[in-house]
Amino acid sequence: MAFKMETRYAHSPEDIAHYDTEKMRQEFLMEKIFNPGDILLTYTYNDRMIFGGVTPTTEPLEIKLSKELGVDYFLQRRELGFINIGGSGSIMIDGEKDNIVTHDGYYISKGTKELKFASADANNPAKFYVVSTPAHKTYPNKKLPFANALQKTLGDQEHMNKRTIYKYIDASQMDTCQLQMGYTVLESGSSWNTMPAHTHARRMEAYMYCEFSNPDTRVVHIMGKPDATKHLFLEPEQAVVNPSWSIHCGVGTTNYAFIWAMCGENQTYDDMDEIPMHELR
Ligand SMILES: O=C[C@H](O)[C@@H](O)CC(=O)C(=O)O
Numbered sequence: 001m002a003f004k005m006e007t008r009y010a011h012s013p014e015d016i017a018h019y020d021t022e023k024m025r026q027e028f029l030m031e032k033i034f035n036p037g038d039i040l041l042t043y044t045y046n047d048r049m050i051f052g053g054v055t056p057t058t059e060p061l062e063i064k065l066s067k068e069l070g071v072d073y074f075l076q077r078r079e080l081g082f083i084n085i086g087g088s089g090s091i092m093i094d095g096e097k098d099n100i101v102t103h104d105g106y107y108i109s110k111g112t113k114e115l116k117f118a119s120a121d122a123n124n125p126a127k128f129y130v131v132s133t134p135a136h137k138t139y140p141n142k143k144l145p146f147a148n149a150l151q152k153t154l155g156d157q158e159h160m161n162k163r164t165i166y167k168y169i170d171a172s173q174m175d176t177c178q179l180q181m182g183y184t185v186l187e188s189g190s191s192w193n194t195m196p197a198h199t200h201a202r203r204m205e206a207y208m209y210c211e212f213s214n215p216d217t218r219v220v221h222i223m224g225k226p227d228a229t230k231h232l233f234l235e236p237e238q239a240v241v242n243p244s245w246s247i248h249c250g251v252g253t254t255n256y257a258f259i260w261a262m263c264g265e266n267q268t269y270d271d272m273d274e275i276p277m278h279e280l281r
């Protein structure tokens with residue numbers, strides 16, 4: 001079992017103006033999220049979000065962080081959400097087991113001492129995409145089945161952005177200190193996400209692109225100030241950190257899905273500043 005947590009620092013818009021492709025990728029792209037048997041995390045200084053992949057095979061996996069966070073145990077002062085995009089598995093929350101199928105999600109409260117992730121079949125492992133944010137209060141753990149997610153259909157064929165947003169952790173539906181998280185699925189023939197683009201200076205956001213309809217599909221993720229954009233070419237199951245001053249949208253060479261997670265100042269999903277098309281550069 002390998003455990004890795006990389007640190008990614010925070011940037012100003014002026015910093016990235018001079019970054020070339022390689023530097024942009026080093027600073028904002030996570031190239032590997034899921035590796036069988038491993039826990040691969042990123043700690044970003046943008047609102048101190050921790051995100052990454054837990055991919056158990058034969059042995060259950062547990063995120064053990066204490067010294068790194070200056071606490072007694074990982075979730076002492078944090079909450080955690082996950083969505084499983086792999087095979088079936090299970091979790092153990094302080095001794096209580098719950099089975100997890102593909103696309104099940106979960107909210108795990110601050111104060112949880114033991115959280116173990118397992119796969120039912122090591123050859124088709126569960127892929128737990130986990131996101132954790134600082135938390136000040138303990139709210140109930142909550143299983144978030146795909147079928148219960150709050151659905152919002154957006155876009156149309158003319159704009160090549162027909163998609164469904166599945167809100168798993170939504171502050172208008174349940175208690176969460178900071179974290180909000182969901183899963184967006186594009187329809188066949190649609191390629192654009194989050195267009196018109198937006199910023200929300202009140203929250204940062206991480207995107208993890210997955211479930212590409214073809215292995216050769218690439219998603220071009222666009223970020224930066226609206227009038228100074230940069231792009232990254234992404235393979236399946238890679239993630240991007242988007243600072244709160246940055247737009248975050250993308251276009252794929254086929255359709256795809258992605259998991260988004262936000263935290264910061266407020267919890268109002270619709271608090272977004274849409275960018276007029278003529279302002280994009
Ligand atoms: O702040 C909200 C996030 O960027 C996403 O929820 C947007 C999204 O899933 C989409 O438009 O496809």
Ligand SMILES: [Zn+2]
Nearest residue numbers: 198200205248
């Ligand atoms: Zn957003």
